[in-house]
Amino acid sequence: MARSKEFDSTEALAAAVEVFREHGFAGTSAGMLTDSMGIGRQSLYDTFGDKWQLYCEAVRSYAASEGEAHLHALSKGPKAIDGIACMIHRVVQEAERPCLGVGSLSEFGSSRDDLKGIHAAADRALRSALTKKAQQALAEGDLRRDLDPADAAAFVLANLAAIRLAARGGARPAQLRSLAQTLLQAVR
Numbered sequence: 001m002a003r004s005k006e007f008d009s010t011e012a013l014a015a016a017v018e019v020f021r022e023h024g025f026a027g028t029s030a031g032m033l034t035d036s037m038g039i040g041r042q043s044l045y046d047t048f049g050d051k052w053q054l055y056c057e058a059v060r061s062y063a064a065s066e067g068e069a070h071l072h073a074l075s076k077g078p079k080a081i082d083g084i085a086c087m088i089h090r091v092v093q094e095a096e097r098p099c100l101g102v103g104s105l106s107e108f109g110s111s112r113d114d115l116k117g118i119h120a121a122a123d124r125a126l127r128s129a130l131t132k133k134a135q136q137a138l139a140e141g142d143l144r145r146d147l148d149p150a151d152a153a154a155f156v157l158a159n160l161a162a163i164r165l166a167a168r169g170g171a172r173p174a175q176l177r178s179l180a181q182t183l184l185q186a187v188r
Contacts, residue, residue: 009047012037016048017058021098024107025055055104056114062100063122070126080136081143084156085184087130091160092176095167102164127153134187143187152187159183 015036019028030051034041048054073087101122110116127150134149134156143152163179171179 007037007039007043012039012047013054013057013061016054017062017100020055020058021062021100021103024103025051026107028055056118059100059104059115060118063118066099066101067122067126071129074129074133079140079142080133081140081184081188083133084130084137084187088156088160088163088180088183091163092173092180095164095171095176096173098168099161099164102161102168105161106165123157127157130156147187156183156187 015038016033019032019036023032028051030041030044033051033054034044037044039047044054048057069090070087073090074083076083076086101119104115105119108115130153131150134143134147134152137143138145138147138149143149147155159179163176163183166179167176
């Protein structure tokens with residue numbers, strides 16, 4: 001008779017996300033994962049497949065969670081620019097924790113189709129929502145008239161990645177806040 005799982009796979013995946021955030025794919029061993037997830041090696045493979053499948057699932061889970069948090073931040077404030085500012089400031093506040101999205105892009109670029117698909121789906125959803133907010137901000141007079149809303153969204157997203165990389169490289173909170181302020185000034 002087959003034994004039932006003795007662990008919560010959602011909690012185990014969340015633990016794997018944290019390990020991959022900190023160490024990346026190459027820097028993470030199966031032992032690090034099983035220790036963090038609180039499961040045996042066979043349970044890891046039976047539930048999640050190999051390390052690469054677990055990594056892709058972790059990136060997918062992280063992208064969904066981060067995307068939801070970004071969309072929530074974008075919905076804040078009476079004006080569209082307030083939501084954009086809230087999303088930017090949220091990234092600054094969270095920047096001391098490594099970003100699995102930026103980390104996986106840094107580690108693999110576009111070399112893996114499965115990972116590229118995860119990134120593309122997450123990027124489409126966030127870019128679309130941010131472009132709509134930029135269009136709204138333009139209509140409200142809070143976005144520079146010479147900026148195309150789609151270009152403004154791309155610029156904001158690129159700079160959010162740069163803020164996360166700066167934090168990973170040791171930038172202090174005051175420096176990150178300054179980068180955020182400069183980003184907002186550039187689009188207003």
